[in-house]
Amino acid sequence: MAADVSTAGHASPAWLDTAGRRCLAEARKFTAARASEHFAGRAEGTVAETALPEFVAGGKCLRPLFAYVGWCCGRTESDAALRAAASLELLHCFALAQDDVMDQSPMRRGRPALQARFAHWHAGQGWRGSARRFGDSAAILAGDLFLVWSEQMLRGSGLDPATLARGWPHYDRMRAELAVGQLADLVGDARALPSWETVLDVLRRKSGNYTVRRPLEFGAALAGCGAATLDRLGEFGGLVGEAFQLRDDLLGVFGDAAVTGKPDGQDLRERKASSVVVLAAQMADRHQRATLADLNALGEIDDDAVARWRALITSTGARDRMEELIRERTEKAIAAIGVAVVPGHALGLLTELATRCTERDL
Amino acid sequence: MAADVSTAGHASPAWLDTAGRRCLAEARKFTAARASEHFAGRAEGTVAETALPEFVAGGKCLRPLFAYVGWCCGRTESDAALRAAASLELLHCFALAQDDVMDQSPMRRGRPALQARFAHWHAGQGWRGSARRFGDSAAILAGDLFLVWSEQMLRGSGLDPATLARGWPHYDRMRAELAVGQLADLVGDARALPSWETVLDVLRRKSGNYTVRRPLEFGAALAGCGAATLDRLGEFGGLVGEAFQLRDDLLGVFGDAAVTGKPDGQDLRERKASSVVVLAAQMADRHQRATLADLNALGEIDDDAVARWRALITSTGARDRMEELIRERTEKAIAAIGVAVVPGHALGLLTELATRCTERDL
Incomplete structure (x- = not known):
C-alpha cells in the first residue's frame, strides 16, 4: 500500500488524494467496527450504527493530511503513522457533531446534520417528549463517542x-x-x-x-x-x-x-x-x-x-x-x-x- | 502518604475515607492545573476557571475507590495507581455535566448545575441570544474537557x-x-x-x-x-x-x-x-x-x-x-x-x- 513519498516527486496532488482516501477509509473502518461492537442488535443503536460511519465517510481528511505530511517531514511513509494521522478525522467528527447542535445547523456535508437524523427517528417512533431535544442529546453523545474513539484509534495505531x-x-x-x-x-x-x-x-x-x-x-x-x-x-x-x-x-x-x-x-x-x-x-x-x-x-x-x-x-x-x-x-x-x-x-x-x-x- | 493497605486491618471505613479524600485531592489538583493552563486571563474562562475545579471538589469518588480497591486486590498501595484511579472521577464529571444538560436538572451536589452557572453568567452580561442555550453549550464543552482530562490524567498517572x-x-x-x-x-x-x-x-x-x-x-x-x-x-x-x-x-x-x-x-x-x-x-x-x-x-x-x-x-x-x-x-x-x-x-x-x-x- 505505502509507496514512498519520495517516489511521488512532483505529483503532490495525486499523492495527497491517495493519502486522503486511505485516511478516510481507516477512520471509517475503525468507526464501523466500534459502532457494530456497541450498537449491533440494540434498539438504541438503530440509527447510530449506520449514521456514525456515514458521518465519517463524508469527510475531506484535511487534518489527517496535515498530520501525515508532518510525519513525512521527518520519516518515510508508514501505515501505522497514517492510521495515527487518520484518528484526527474522528476528533473532527466530534467537533462537527457537537458544533451543529450548539449552532442548530440543519445541514452538514449536504445531508441533514446528526441531531436532525436522530430527531427524525424520534418523531417517526411517536415517542413522548421533544424530538428536537432528543436529537440534540443523541448527537452530543455521538460526538462524545467520536472523541473517545479518536484517542483509542491513535493509541492503537501501531506506532x-x-x-x-x-x-x-x-x-x-x-x-x-x-x-x-x-x-x-x-x-x-x-x-x-x-x-x-x-x-x-x-x-x-x-x-x-x-x-x-x-x-x-x-x-x-x-x-x-x-x-x-x-x-x-x-x-x-x-x-x-x-x-x-x-x-x-x-x-x-x-x-x-x-x-x-x-x-x-x-x-x-x-x-x-x-x-x-x-x-x-x-x-x-x-x-x-x-x-x-x-x-x-x-x-x-x-x-x-x-x-x-x-x-x-x-x-x-x-x-x-x-x-x-x-x-x-x-x-x-x-x-x-x-x-x-x-x-x-x-x-x-x-x-x-x-x-x-x-x-x-x- | 501511602500506608500499606494491609496495616489498615479491620479499619476499612477509615481507610476508604482517606483514600477517597486523596483521590479527590488529586482529581481536583489536576483539573485546577488544566483550567488555569487554558482559561487564566481569558474572557471566556471567567466562570470555567473556578467552576470546573469546584465541580470536581463536590464528588464522592465512588468510582476511583472501586478502581483503587481493585488495584489492591493484586498489588500493594501506590501513589501512581491512586492517581490512575482518581482519573475516573473526571470521567464521572464528564457524565454528570452532560447528563444535567440533557435532563435539564437544575441542581447538582446541592448547587446550581454547571449549565445553570454558565447561563447565569450570560444573563448577567446582558449578551444577546438565549442564556439557557449558552449555558447548555458551555456545560457540554466543560464535559468534553473532563472527558479529555480524565484520559490525560490516567496516561500521566505515573504507571x-x-x-x-x-x-x-x-x-x-x-x-x-x-x-x-x-x-x-x-x-x-x-x-x-x-x-x-x-x-x-x-x-x-x-x-x-x-x-x-x-x-x-x-x-x-x-x-x-x-x-x-x-x-x-x-x-x-x-x-x-x-x-x-x-x-x-x-x-x-x-x-x-x-x-x-x-x-x-x-x-x-x-x-x-x-x-x-x-x-x-x-x-x-x-x-x-x-x-x-x-x-x-x-x-x-x-x-x-x-x-x-x-x-x-x-x-x-x-x-x-x-x-x-x-x-x-x-x-x-x-x-x-x-x-x-x-x-x-x-x-x-x-x-x-x-x-x-x-x-x-x-
Missing part, C-alpha cells in the same frame, strides 16, 4: 509507545484547545459585535490552530522532528490556518450550497459574528452601517435578505479585503518554510495543501 | 506503559458504555413506559457497570489480576452496581433534598421512567393505575403531586420490593467473593464499599 509519547502533548493540547476555542466562539457570538482583534484571536485559536498548525506539529513531533523544524512548521501552520478560516468565513457568507453542503449564506442566517461580518461592519460608511443594522434587526433572514446582505458586504470592500488577507498569509506561510527546513517532497506537499485550504471555490 | 496497557481495554469499554448507556436511557425515557426487563438492562449497562463493575475490573486489571479473579470481581461488581442504581432510583423518588443535593422527588418531576416508577406501574391494581395515569397527565408536578405520587408508589408495594431486590443483590455479591478470590484486607474493603453503595440514607 510504538516511545513514538506516541512524542505526540501526546500536542494531541492533548489540540483536544483541549478545540473545546476552549468553541467556548470562546460562543462568547464571541453572544457579544453584540466583537472587535476585529477578538475575532482574529478566536479564529486563530479555534480553527487555525486546530485545523492546520496543531495537526502538522503533531505529525512532525511523532516523526521526531527537532524544535527548530517544529517552530517553522508552527509558523507556517498558524498562517495557513488563519487563511483557511478566513476563506471558510467567506464561504459561510458567499458560498454556494452545492459546494459547501450547507444552506446559502448560513452564517448570515445564524447571525454569526464571523470575520467577514465584523470586517464589513468596521469598513461600512454611515449609510451602509444603518442598512446593516436594519438587516440584523429582521425577525428571519430569508433568501432575499441574504442577497441584500451579501451585496452590502461586497460594497463595503470587506470581501476584497478578505481576499487580500488570505493571500498575504498564504504567501508569508510558504516563505516560512523551504528545503532548509523540510525535505523537498514534503515541501511540495505542504505548498499544495496550503493552496487547497485557502483557494477553495466560492 | 508505566506496560501496566497501563492492561487497563486500556477496560477503560475504553467503560467510556463507550457510558455514552451508549446514556443514549439507551434517553430512548427509555422517550418510550411511553418501558418494560421492567428493559429498565433493568439499561440500569445494568449504564449505571451498574459504569459505577462499580468496570472501575473494579479496571483497577484489578491494572494490578495484573488473572482472568479467574477478574471474573469473580466482575460478578460482584455487576450485582453491587445494580443494587447501587436501584438505591439511586429510590433516592430519586423518596430522597431528601438535603441529602441528595437535588430537589425532592426529582425523578417524578422529570417523569423519568426509573426502575421504581416502572415497578410501581407493574404492581399497581386497576384503581392505583388510574391514579398514576392522572398524576402523569398533570401539566406540572408540584410538591403536592410529588407527595401523592410517593404515597401511591409505596401503597403498590413497589418500595418494599425495591428494598428486597437491593438486599438480594448485595448478599449475592458478597457471596461471590471470598479470601480464595482476593486478599483479606481487600475483601474487607469491598464489603464495606458494597454496604456504602446500597444502604445510603433515604
